[in-house]
Amino acid sequence: MDFNSLNYQIIDHTADLGIIVDGTDEKNLFIRTAQAMTDLMVEGDISKETVIKDVVIEGEDFPDLMVRWLGEILYLFDGENLIVNSITIKSISPTKLKSTLTLTSFETEHHQVKREIKAVTYHQISVDKVNDGWQARIIFDI
Structure with a gap:
């Protein structure tokens, strides 16, 4: 192949977005991360x-x-x-979460997409007990 004949342009592309969320306990942390992600996606x-x-x-x-x-x-x-409108976490352990979600239908006349999140990634994921609370670091593919 003649690489001299290739015609392409390199574009700068940021495909990830990360958040760090603090919570008072595990339940609060999982609620707050869902709220944060929802806030990133829709208004x-x-x-x-x-x-x-x-x-x-x-x-x-x-x-x-x-x-x-x-x-x-x-x-x-x-x-x-x-x-997601509201979240009640009934129980949580390192391997299982039981919750009840109150949800609202997305309607274009009442809601706007702020940014599209394609996936929640495992890249640099952390969920840790820190000091008197809990902290999560999550990276989204956008």
């Missing part, structure tokens, strides 16, 4: 309750559980056009 009035859904997530440890949890929130938005 508008989400106070209208339309659907209540029980969600159970299982994982290998807290970081895996976090990725799966946020992946479910992302699926509800992308796949079912539902926005």
Whole structure:
């Protein structure tokens, strides 16, 4: 192949976005990370309750559980056009989370997409007990 004849342009592309979230305990941390991700994705009035859904997530440890949890929130938005309004976590352990979500239907006249999140990644994921609380670091593929 003659590489001298190739015609292409290199573009600068940022494909990731990360957040660090603090919580008072594990339940609070998982609630706050879901709220933060929702805030990154959508804006508008989400106070209208339309659907209540029980969600159970299982994982290998807290970081895996976090990725799966946020992946479910992302699926509800992308796949079912539902926005998280409020969250009750009934129980949580390093391998299982049981929750009830109150969701609002995404309606273009009331909501706008701020940014598209394609995936929740395992890259540099951390969920740790720090000082008197908990902290998570999550990277999203955008």
